[in-house]
Amino acid sequence: TYVVTDACIRCKYMDCVEVCPVDCFYEGENMLVINPSECIDCGVCEPECPAEAILPDTENGLEQWLELNTTFSAQWPNVTRKLDQTPPDADEHKGEDGKYDKYFS
Ligand code: SF4
Ligand code: F3S
Numbered sequence: 001t002y003v004v005t006d007a008c009i010r011c012k013y014m015d016c017v018e019v020c021p022v023d024c025f026y027e028g029e030n031m032l033v034i035n036p037s038e039c040i041d042c043g044v045c046e047p048e049c050p051a052e053a054i055l056p057d058t059e060n061g062l063e064q065w066l067e068l069n070t071t072f073s074a075q076w077p078n079v080t081r082k083l084d085q086t087p088p089d090a091d092e093h094k095g096e097d098g099k100y101d102k103y104f105s
Contacts, residue, residue: 001036002046003065006100007053008032010093014082016045016054027079028072030103035073036066051094 004016008031016032017025024038034045036057046054057066079085093099 001039001041001057001066001069002034002043002054003036003057003062003069004031004033005053005055005062005065006031006104007051007095008049009099009103010087010096011051011053011090012086013050013090014079014085015048015050017079018082019044019048023078023080024073025079026073026076027085028076029105032079033069033072033076036070038073 004025010030012031014032017023021042021044022038022040024035025032026035031053034054041056043056046056048054055062055065087093
């Protein structure tokens with residue numbers, strides 16, 4: 001599966017949802033997550049994210065993100081369209097360190 005990581009927090013560019021063939025993104029206030037049991041591992045969302053927030057869970061050190069994606073995809077609403085969810089200051093938070101501790105809720 002692929003997972004969304006903290007680089008998405010406060011960026012939420014939403015390009016990922018436009019390309020996912022199985023609509024497996026779920027939307028929280030500050031970030032999106034992928035439902036790992038629905039993701040078909042096609043990989044098309046990874047290069048679409050301007051924040052480079054999406055990674056395959058086969059990369060080292062992503063256990064925490066796999067767990068978070070699993071947990072919150074069961075709680076947050078499904079999202080299939082990019083409307084106006086991207087925050088106006090998204091670019092200011094692109095590449096910022098420590099976003100999980102600062103902003104995740
Ligand atoms: Fe959707 Fe494919 Fe990305 Fe999985 S890898 S979330 S199926 S676009
Ligand atoms: Fe987040 Fe990137 Fe999608 S910033 S909303 S994972 S395009």
